[in-house]
Amino acid sequence: MKLTTLNNGAEYARNRTAQDLHGSKFDYSGIIFRISLLIGLGLGILILGAVLWDVIGDGTGYLFNRGWDFITGNASSRASSYGIFEGLRGTFWIGVFVIVFSFPLGIGAAIYLEEYARDTRLTRFIELNIRNLAGVPSVVYGVLGLAIFVRALDGFYPNSIEKHLGSTTAAAGSTLAILVLPIVIITAAEAIRAVPQSLREGGFGVGATKWEVIRHHVLPYAAPGIFTGTLLSLARALGEAAPLILVGGVLGSLGPKSSLFEIEQLGERFTAMPLMITQLAKKPAFIGDWNSATAGAILVLLVVVIFANLVAILLRNHYEKKRS
Amino acid sequence: MNPEITDMKSTNNELSLHNDQKDKTLNRIFEVDDLNVYYDDFRAIRDITINVFANEITAFIGPSGCGKTTMLRSFNRMNDLIPSAKITGNLSYRGANLYDKKVDPVEVRRRIGMVFQKPNPFPKSIYDNVAYGPKIAGNVKKGKEMDNLVETSLKKAALWDEVKDRLKSSALGMSGGQQQRLCIARAIATNPDVVLMDEPCSALDPIATGKIEELMTQLKEEYTILIVTHNMQQAARVSDKTAFFSVEVEEESDSRTGILVEIGPTEKIFSNPEDIRTENYITGRFG
Amino acid sequence: MSGSVKRNRKEKVVRVGLTVTAFLSLLVSILIVLSLVFEAWTFIEGISLGWLWGDQWAPPFNEYDLKTPIVGSLIVTGIAMVVAGPIGLASAVYLSEYAKPKTRKWLKPILEVLAGIPSVVLGFFALRWVTPNIVQQINPDAPGFTLAAAGIGVGILTIPLIASVSEDALAAVPTSLREASAGLGAKRVTTTIKITIPAAISGLVAAFIIGISRAIGETMVVFLAAGGGGNQAQFTASVFDSGTVVTAAMAATTAPSDRLSEGVALQSLYFLGLFLFVITLLLNLVADRFVRRVRLVY
Ligand SMILES: Nc1ncnc2c1ncn2[C@@H]1O[C@H](COP(=O)(O)OP(=O)(O)OP(=O)(O)O)[C@@H](O)[C@H]1O
Ligand SMILES: [Mg+2]
Numbered sequence: 036m037k038l039t040t041l042n043n044g045a046e047y048a049r050n051r052t053a054q055d056l057h058g059s060k061f062d063y064s065g066i067i068f069r070i071s072l073l074i075g076l077g078l079g080i081l082i083l084g085a086v087l088w089d090v091i092g093d094g095t096g097y098l099f100n101r102g103w104d105f106i107t108g109n110a111s112s113r114a115s116s117y118g119i120f121e122g123l124r125g126t127f128w129i130g131v132f133v134i135v136f137s138f139p140l141g142i143g144a145a146i147y148l149e150e151y152a153r154d155t156r157l158t159r160f161i162e163l164n165i166r167n168l169a170g171v172p173s174v175v176y177g178v179l180g181l182a183i184f185v186r187a188l189d190g191f192y193p194n195s196i197e198k199h200l201g202s203t204t205a206a207a208g209s210t211l212a213i214l215v216l217p218i219v220i221i222t223a224a225e226a227i228r229a230v231p232q233s234l235r236e237g238g239f240g241v242g243a244t245k246w247e248v249i250r251h252h253v254l255p256y257a258a259p260g261i262f263t264g265t266l267l268s269l270a271r272a273l274g275e276a277a278p279l280i281l282v283g284g285v286l287g288s289l290g291p292k293s294s295l296f297e298i299e300q301l302g303e304r305f306t307a308m309p310l311m312i313t314q315l316a317k318k319p320a321f322i323g324d325w326n327s328a329t330a331g332a333i334l335v336l337l338v339v340v341i342f343a344n345l346v347a348i349l350l351r352n353h354y355e356k357k358r359s
Numbered sequence: 360m361n362p363e364i365t366d367m368k369s370t371n372n373e374l375s376l377h378n379d380q381k382d383k384t385l386n387r388i389f390e391v392d393d394l395n396v397y398y399d400d401f402r403a404i405r406d407i408t409i410n411v412f413a414n415e416i417t418a419f420i421g422p423s424g425c426g427k428t429t430m431l432r433s434f435n436r437m438n439d440l441i442p443s444a445k446i447t448g449n450l451s452y453r454g455a456n457l458y459d460k461k462v463d464p465v466e467v468r469r470r471i472g473m474v475f476q477k478p479n480p481f482p483k484s485i486y487d488n489v490a491y492g493p494k495i496a497g498n499v500k501k502g503k504e505m506d507n508l509v510e511t512s513l514k515k516a517a518l519w520d521e522v523k524d525r526l527k528s529s530a531l532g533m534s535g536g537q538q539q540r541l542c543i544a545r546a547i548a549t550n551p552d553v554v555l556m557d558e559p560c561s562a563l564d565p566i567a568t569g570k571i572e573e574l575m576t577q578l579k580e581e582y583t584i585l586i587v588t589h590n591m592q593q594a595a596r597v598s599d600k601t602a603f604f605s606v607e608v609e610e611e612s613d614s615r616t617g618i619l620v621e622i623g624p625t626e627k628i629f630s631n632p633e634d635i636r637t638e639n640y641i642t643g644r645f646g
Numbered sequence: 647m648s649g650s651v652k653r654n655r656k657e658k659v660v661r662v663g664l665t666v667t668a669f670l671s672l673l674v675s676i677l678i679v680l681s682l683v684f685e686a687w688t689f690i691e692g693i694s695l696g697w698l699w700g701d702q703w704a705p706p707f708n709e710y711d712l713k714t715p716i717v718g719s720l721i722v723t724g725i726a727m728v729v730a731g732p733i734g735l736a737s738a739v740y741l742s743e744y745a746k747p748k749t750r751k752w753l754k755p756i757l758e759v760l761a762g763i764p765s766v767v768l769g770f771f772a773l774r775w776v777t778p779n780i781v782q783q784i785n786p787d788a789p790g791f792t793l794a795a796a797g798i799g800v801g802i803l804t805i806p807l808i809a810s811v812s813e814d815a816l817a818a819v820p821t822s823l824r825e826a827s828a829g830l831g832a833k834r835v836t837t838t839i840k841i842t843i844p845a846a847i848s849g850l851v852a853a854f855i856i857g858i859s860r861a862i863g864e865t866m867v868v869f870l871a872a873g874g875g876g877n878q879a880q881f882t883a884s885v886f887d888s889g890t891v892v893t894a895a896m897a898a899t900t901a902p903s904d905r906l907s908e909g910v911a912l913q914s915l916y917f918l919g920l921f922l923f924v925i926t927l928l929l930n931l932v933a934d935r936f937v938r939r940v941r942l943v944y
Contacts, residue, residue, distance in 0.1 A: 055470075056455055056462045068835040072744060075736020076753075079805045082733075083760040086771045086802065143667035151664060163934070165671050170856070170930040171923065172863025174893045175678065178919040181900065182681035213674055220671065244653055246660045267762070274764025277865035280897045281915075309766045309866075316770040316870050326774065333767050344762035348755045440828055442746055469831030479822035482845050492830035495840065542826070549830055 087337070094334030097327040105331060110288035110311065114324035117315075119332050121289050125204060125307035126273055126336075128300070132208025133215055133272045138265050141219025145261075148220070149227040150249055169217035177281025180210030185282060202283025204305040210278050215268035222264020226257040259354040266347035270340045276309035286314040308336045386413040388553060388583050389434060394448035396429050396438060403429045404617040407448070409602060416575060416584045418594035418625065421604030422640070426617025427587040428476075430604070431555050434585060435471035436464040453552075469496055472546035476558040478538035480530035480545075485522050488530045488541055489513060492549035508548060516544035517574050536567025543574065547582065554578065556586040560593065572597050591641060594625065601628040603637045682923055685916030692910040703895055704878040705911035714881040715918065718793060718891040719862055722872070725797025725885065726804055726861040731854060733801075734808025738853075741809070742816035743838050754813075761806030769870030772799025777871065781886070791873030791888035799867040808857040815849020815937075816842060852936035859929040863922065865893035869901075877901075892918050 098105060108118020144165075152158040185201035230253050238248035254261075280286075285306045315329035389411035396403050404426035411417050419427045429438065436457065438444040450457045457467060469492075480488050489509045493499040499508055509526070513519040518540045522533070530541055539559060546554055556575075560568040568590075575584055575597050588594050594601050602622035606615050621634045632638045693710065703714040737757065741750050777795040782788050819842050827837040843850065873879070873888030877898050882889050890898065899915040 056452075056457070056459075056466045062833060062835075065833050065835045068838070069744060072736045072740040075733045076740045079733045079737045079809065080753075080756060080760070082802050083763065083805065085775075086763065086768060087760075089771060089775055090767065140667045140670060143664050144671060147664035147668040151661060152668065161668060161672060164675050166934060167927060167930050168671060168675060170859055170926060170933075171678070172859075172865070172893060172926055174863065174865045174896055175682075175919055175923050175926075177900075178896070178916060179674075179678050179681060182685065182916075183677055216674070217671065244657050246657050247653075270762055274762070274766070276764070276766045277869070277893065277897055280865075280869075281900050283900060286901070309764060312766045312770065313866065313870065316766070316773060329770055333770060336764060337767065340762055340764055341759060344759045345755075348758050352751075352755060435829065437825065437829060440825065465831055465833050467831075468829055473825075473829035475822060475825065475829075477822060479820070479826045481823060481826065481841055491827070491832075491840070495830070495832050495836050545826075545830065 090330050090333045090337065093327050093330030094332075097324070097331035098334060101331065105328075106335070110306075110314075114318075114328045117328050119308065119311055119335060121306050122308040122311035122332070123335070124295050124300070125207065125284075125305045125310070126339075127295060128204050128305070129208050129211050129272060129307060130269060132205075132212045133269055134265075136209070136212040137216050137219050137268060137272075141216050141265075141268075142223045142261060144216075144220045145223035145227055146249060146254075149224050150245070150253065165217045165220050169221055172277075173214055173275050174277040174281065176210055176214040177278030179213065180206055180278055180282040184209050202304055203302050205301040207279055207282050207284060207305050207307065208301075210282050211272040211275060214275065214278060215272045218268045218271065219265055222267065223257070223261045226260025226264065227253060229260060230256045259350060263347040263351040266343050266350075270343035270347070273343075274309060274336065274340050276307075276313055279305075279307055279310050280313070284310045286310055286317075308332065312336065387411070388413050388453060390449070390451045390454075391433075392449040392451075394430075394433065394446065394450055396426070396433060397445045397447075398441070399443045402614070402616045404604075404619075405607070407619045409619065409622055411583065411585060412600070413583050414579055414581075415599040416579050416586060416597055417600045417602065418598035419585070419587045419602050419604060420589070420591065420594050420640075421617075421620075422606060423589075424615070424617075425604040425606045427604055428557055429617065431557055431585060431587050432473075434553070434555055435468045435473055436462075437468070437473060439464050469549055470551055471553045471555060472549060472551035474539070474542050474546050474554065474556040474559050477562050478535055478542050480533070480538050480541050482529065482531055484527045485513075485530050485533070485541060486526040489544050489548045492545060496549060512544040512548035513541075515547055515574075515578065516540045517570060518544055534567075536563045536570065539563060539567070539571060540574070543571070543578075547578070551582065553583045553585065556584065558587050558589060561589065568593070591629075595629050598625045601625040603628060603632070603634075603640065605636055605640070678923065682916055682920040685913050686920040689910060689913035689917045692913065700881075702878060702880045703890055705899060705914045706877055708911065710914055710917075711881055714879055715890050715892045715895045717881070717883055718868075718872070718879070718889045719893075721793045721883070721885055721889070722797045722800055722868055722891050723858055723861040725794060726801035726864075727854070727858060729798055729801025730804035730808050730857055730861075734805045734853070734857065735812055735850065737805070737809040738812035738816055739838060739843070742813050743834065743842060757806050757809055761810065763803075765803055765864060765866040766870070768799045768803045769867040771802075772796060772867055772871035785886045788886040789873075789888055791871065792886050793868075793872050793882070793889045793891075794885040796868040796872035796891075797885065799871050800861050800864045803864060803867060804857045804861050807860055808853050811853035811856055812846075812850050815846040815853060818849060819845045848936040848939040852933040855929050855933040855936065859926045859933070862891075862929075863893060863926055865897050868894040869897050892922050896922070 104116075105118055106123070107120050108116065109120055110122075111117050148158065148162060152161075184206035187201065234252045234256060235248055238252045243251065283304075285304055289304060289306060312329060312332050315325060315332055318325035318329075387410055389409070391407055391409040391411075394407040395405055407430060419430060421427055432438045433446060433450060434452075434457075438446065446458060452467070452471070456462070472492075481491065483491070486509055489512050490505050493505065493508055494501075499505050510519060510523075513522065518537060521537060522541075530538065533541065539562070543554075543559070560571055563571070572593060575586070578584060579599075586594075586598065600622060601624075603620045604617055605620045607618050608615050620636050621628070621632060623633070628637060629641060632641065693708070697708055697710050698712050700709050700711040701714075702709050703711055741753060741757075745753060772795045773791075776798050777788075777790060777792065780798060781792050781795045784794075788794070823841055823845055824837055827841045828834075832840070868891045872890065872894065876890075879888070879890035879895070896915045896918045899912060
């Protein structure tokens with residue numbers, strides 16, 4: 036084909052190539068493919084957006100009507116006077132457990148794996164094990180919580196008539212702290228791995244010990260990444276319901292109880308926001324105002340969880356961009 | 360001040376010496392006129408004017424970052440794939456404006472193939488790598504016809520003897536030099552008019568480099584070749600024309616931009632360049 | 647000199663402390679396995695094997711028909727993947743191959759934030775919105791709790807996960823391959839379908855497997871939307887019936903309203919837990935293999 040072009044003179048070649056280059060009129064397959072991708076993406080975002088919209092629409096109106104009452108009140112059998120304080124309290128304490136136990140343990144493990152551990156079979160097994168733990172369904176952690184914490188704490192009161200004394204805030208907090216531990220480790224390890232080697236060499240070069248290098252050079256650099264990971268883990272823990280059901284959370288009122296910060300409740304029975312939502316969602320939809328009350332409770336949980344997610348992701352993107 | 364213009368004259372003269380009987384405009388494959396390429400606000404190359412002639416090897420040389428790759432990728436609209444890249448000026452291919460709104464870049468790339476700096480075979484079999492281009496163009500039938508095309512392409516790329524017994528095995532299992540020759544075979548299997556090569560030997564050892572250089576001199580019988588190289592001996596050995604690019608730093612704004620210093624017959628550029636900057640670069644006095 | 651002794655001691659303490667934290671994860675795994683295996687064994691010993699085959703999952707009545715939760719899980723996971731697979735993959739391909747960098751810059755975070763929606767929220771949505779507006783539109787006779795609604799809910803939940811793992815896999819394909827293909831005159835569709843997707847296939851398969859694993863392990867959506875919240879579920883193979891799945895059956899055993907006291911009935915929970923653990927572990931190991939293969943090639 037090329038040879039003929041060459042032999043047929045300049046004018047011919049020019050017209051030919053000019054026309055050929057225009058290609059076929061309309062790229063059907065390309066357009067169809069692109070549109071189907073857009074439909075997929077659009078559906079994905081639309082559906083998830085609809086979930087939020089549905090809840091936010093219902094929930095805001097309800098929250099406005101109820102005001103502080105809804106936040107500070109206890110659970111009740113009537114939608115008009117229902118309050119989520121007990122759920123908030125439980126969720127607060129779960130957050131405390133995650134922060135106090137998962138964060139230091141997780142970050143510590145990540146430092147060990149990235150900075151100290153040599154690349155042995157054992158190390159690789161631990162890493163594989165952590166990746167797998169991150170994929171274990173949350174309900175299985177509930178089983179662990181039930182078997183270990185609830186049983187163990189039950190043991191403190193062997194002669195009690197009341198059952199499930201071990202189903203306490205402490206058991207719930209510990210269970211969720213373990214649940215997010217692998218996520219904290221994985222994200223922190225990623226952040227530490229991203230620290231440039233030159234930074235460490237600089238530290239060693241001036242005679243710092245390993246731990247000093249880690250403290251003064253590695254951790255400050257990895258801090259934003261670690262913080263992002265911990266925030267995502269916290270959000271995950273606050274939204275979990277299934278393990279709490281297994282650990283024996285209460286789907287109802289705990290009765291008039293102490294304030295938010297009283298430490299005694301660690302040894303008492305618990306509920307949490309996701310459990311309250313579960314309970315509310317199971318109420319008959321069109322009697323009373325249960326539907327809106329559920330939306331209201333969800334909205335409160337979403338504000339916390341989505342906010343944590345948003346901050347974490349924006350922060351990560353900010354630092355990623357700054358450093359690339 | 361305008362070395363391009365003087366040089367163009369000399370190239371035309373040079374050409375008419377060899378090819379008196381052929382039509383000059385026909386042999387002019389590319390005419391580049393006042394071409395500028397920007398990445399966002401950054402002007403990577405400025406006011407480039409070059410002509411490229413059929414069945415010649417044109418080499419682009421110059422210091423790192425002077426826009427050789429940018430220039431080369433303008434010839435088959437590869438820069439379209441970079442969202443931030445913008446182009447002004449004129450670039451015509453066999454007389455047709457390559458950047459005309461109606462031009463389909465896909466059609467352009469079917470005629471103007473490319474070989475990249477790092478060998479980049481597809482993670483497919485050797486056979487499928489070579490057959491990919493003709494297959495998507497849809498002008499070669501599967502089976503015997505395709506087998507023949509794959510064989511001829513691999514032979515042209517001087518690779519056939521080494522791989523004829525393992526056409527179905529993965530291309531990723533080949534050596535770097537073999538991979539690069541496979542990429543050349545892949546590019547010529549679509550029967551292009553022009554082959555663009557961006558530092559095709561930079562990842563290869565001297566023996567593999569020698570093979571590819573030999574290959575280029577054979578291929579120019581059929582194709583027009585544009586090659587970017589950092590290896591001055593290579594440019595001197597294989598090319599007919601050499602274009603020297605350089606970086607110009609603007610004093611006030613400290614903005615860097617690539618310019619064409621001069622283009623001419625390779626012999627002349629290497630023995631008797633017009634511009635002092637070319638001479639400095641070639642003799643190694645300038646990085 | 648004494649300073650350096652102190653420094654060295656500190657160094658050692660830190661090292662030992664960190665080592666302990668790393669080994670904690672092993673301890674957690676061991677505890678999970680031990681508690682599951684031990685209690686599941688007690689369960690098997692406490693029942694007669696015939697109880698595992700019948701027509702309903704009803705621990706209070708010592709009826710433990712295994713196929714009820716397992717078929718339920720298969721149905722829900724199947725529907726979820728039909729929803730999430732194409733949508734997640736399409737989103738990923740669009741984001742990585744078509745979207746302009748600017749568009750991707752705000753679309754990706756949105757998807758990631760949506761991934762953080764707690765599953766109770768989707769359970770509520772599936773029950774109150776998907777059931778009347780989708781399931782009962784398709785089949786007007788469908789009851790208020792269906793496996794179909796649960797499946798769709800779980801699918802929605804899985805979309806961001808599949809999209810983000812798939813996107814990672816596509817992003818790992820070197821640009822040089824796309825350029826090579828474009829340089830041979832391939833259209834973007836052709837490059838995407840013939841080069842990029844095949845090159846990323848291991849990672850995409852991994853995304854799909856991780857999605858399945860996530861869907862099987864999801865509890866709350868089914869608990870709320872499929873009627874799996876009770877301690878009694880009839881065997882069904884119809885998507886328009888109420889039913890239960892492995893996870894929801896576990897949660898139901900301990901759910902406060904019908905909480906079972908100690909005994910064989912409660913131990914059924916550990917048996918299901920072990921089953922779930924093994925299945926998801928296998929899926930995750932396989933996915934891990936696939937992900938690793940992507941890294942090996944490039
Ligand atoms: N995709 C891009 N986005 C922004 N700037 C770019 C991009 N590609 C190249 N540049 C810039 O354009 C200028 C010219 O780059 P180019 O790659 O064309 O140089 P080159 O002469 O090929 O260099 P080398 O010899 O190192 O390959 C450089 O300053 C480079 O930083
Ligand atoms: Mg270059």
